[in-house]
Amino acid sequence: MADEHPSGTATEAGSDFSPLPPAPPQHPPRRPRSTKRRNLLIAAIIVVLIVAGLLMWRHFSSYESTDDAQVDVHLYPVSARISGYVTKVNVDDNQWVQQGAVLVEIDPSEYQAAADQARAALGSAEATAQSLNLTIPVATVNASSQLQFASSGVEEQNAAITAAEKQLSAARAQLEAAQANDVKTQGDLRRYKELVAKQEVSAQTYDQAEAEAKASTAAVAAARDNVAASEQAVQREQSRLAQSKANQTYAETGPKQVSSTQARARAAIADVQGKRAALEQAELNLQYTKIVAPVSGLVNKTVVVGMNVQPGQQLLTVVPLDEVWVTANFKETQLKNMRVGQAVKIHVDSNGRDYRGHVDSFSGATGPVFSLLPPENATGNYVKIVQRIPVKIVLDPDQNKDHQLRPGMNVEPDVYLR
Numbered sequence: 001m002a003d004e005h006p007s008g009t010a011t012e013a014g015s016d017f018s019p020l021p022p023a024p025p026q027h028p029p030r031r032p033r034s035t036k037r038r039n040l041l042i043a044a045i046i047v048v049l050i051v052a053g054l055l056m057w058r059h060f061s062s063y064e065s066t067d068d069a070q071v072d073v074h075l076y077p078v079s080a081r082i083s084g085y086v087t088k089v090n091v092d093d094n095q096w097v098q099q100g101a102v103l104v105e106i107d108p109s110e111y112q113a114a115a116d117q118a119r120a121a122l123g124s125a126e127a128t129a130q131s132l133n134l135t136i137p138v139a140t141v142n143a144s145s146q147l148q149f150a151s152s153g154v155e156e157q158n159a160a161i162t163a164a165e166k167q168l169s170a171a172r173a174q175l176e177a178a179q180a181n182d183v184k185t186q187g188d189l190r191r192y193k194e195l196v197a198k199q200e201v202s203a204q205t206y207d208q209a210e211a212e213a214k215a216s217t218a219a220v221a222a223a224r225d226n227v228a229a230s231e232q233a234v235q236r237e238q239s240r241l242a243q244s245k246a247n248q249t250y251a252e253t254g255p256k257q258v259s260s261t262q263a264r265a266r267a268a269i270a271d272v273q274g275k276r277a278a279l280e281q282a283e284l285n286l287q288y289t290k291i292v293a294p295v296s297g298l299v300n301k302t303v304v305v306g307m308n309v310q311p312g313q314q315l316l317t318v319v320p321l322d323e324v325w326v327t328a329n330f331k332e333t334q335l336k337n338m339r340v341g342q343a344v345k346i347h348v349d350s351n352g353r354d355y356r357g358h359v360d361s362f363s364g365a366t367g368p369v370f371s372l373l374p375p376e377n378a379t380g381n382y383v384k385i386v387q388r389i390p391v392k393i394v395l396d397p398d399q400n401k402d403h404q405l406r407p408g409m410n411v412e413p414d415v416y417l418r
Helices: 006-012 033-060 109-197 203-252 254-287
Strands: 064-067 069-072 076-079 084-089 102-106 289-290 299-300 314-317 325-331 343-348 353-360 386-397 409-415
Touching: 069 409, 102 314, 109 203, 109 254, 325 409, 343 386, 386 409
Parallel strands: none
Antiparallel strands: 064 409, 069 325, 076 314, 084 102, 102 289, 299 314, 325 386, 343 353, 343 409, 353 386
16 A cells, blocks of 8 residues: 555654645646747748849839820921912811822912923924034035035136136237237338339239238237237136135135034023923922822911912921820930830820830930030039930830820830840
């Protein structure tokens, strides 16, 4: 019993105390399960926040955005190129027109008359030039033939003069011979006359001497006439030679005459070209009476029927909505990783839509540099201000086919850097 109940020895010994209950076993304190869960939740939240922060940092660092951006386009002013009275206006404000459509018509009567007059003047000038061109070969041939004929005529006349002079010399020799013979016969006649008076010669001999004297006198007269005729022939040939030489001198001017004809022909051709240019200008002015749209787009007009317009006066403005782009003014600190060709998402305030595009180019200078009064930073009170660089963003094809983007609209572009 003692071995079985060692705790009961005190009772058997007569102790006055009652036995105590056994003490509970001692264990280490245990934490509440809710605290552990809270710590796990906090750790999970921290991890989620870190991951979210990393994702947000990666997301926001992957693009640059600005709200200083607007839609731009090149406006096409349409002006008159001639003066005149407006007879028709074929469009209204905000009407869509196609390229080449007739927008305004100016009274063409005056310009039609000018074109007809220029056409008639051109026809006259062409006829004159054609006639001169036909004259040039004829004048060339005539000048050559005249020169050859005149030269041969001079040679012939020189030969004729030589022959006439020879004839004149022969006639003069014959005259001298006839005169000498006449002197002899006259002397014989005088002697026979004295002899016949003395009856020393017969009358028949005297008669024969008298006949010979008369014949010699006639021969002298004939020789003298022949000399006179030969002299006249020489004078005639000399006159003809002078005329041939004059003809030759005139014929020698033939090349100059041909050159003069050619110069007149060239002047006529130049006149034709001038008349043709005048006709082309007149026809252009006639075409300018119809003012056409340079591009397709919406029309904003300031012209009405009845206006008298002048060259250079603006009549309409065409807004080509197919050619719009976005000009975004980014801070210079945002351009570090921005490159040409990067994708862009463009949010438009007016319709809430997002458009796709890409970076096309960067401006050559900051916006203030192109202003009317650019800032001057070389002053004592200089304060550094972050500048903005205009960036041109071009829309992808078919993004604005409904033409909802209008110049001047505010947009918010996001340029994706990665």
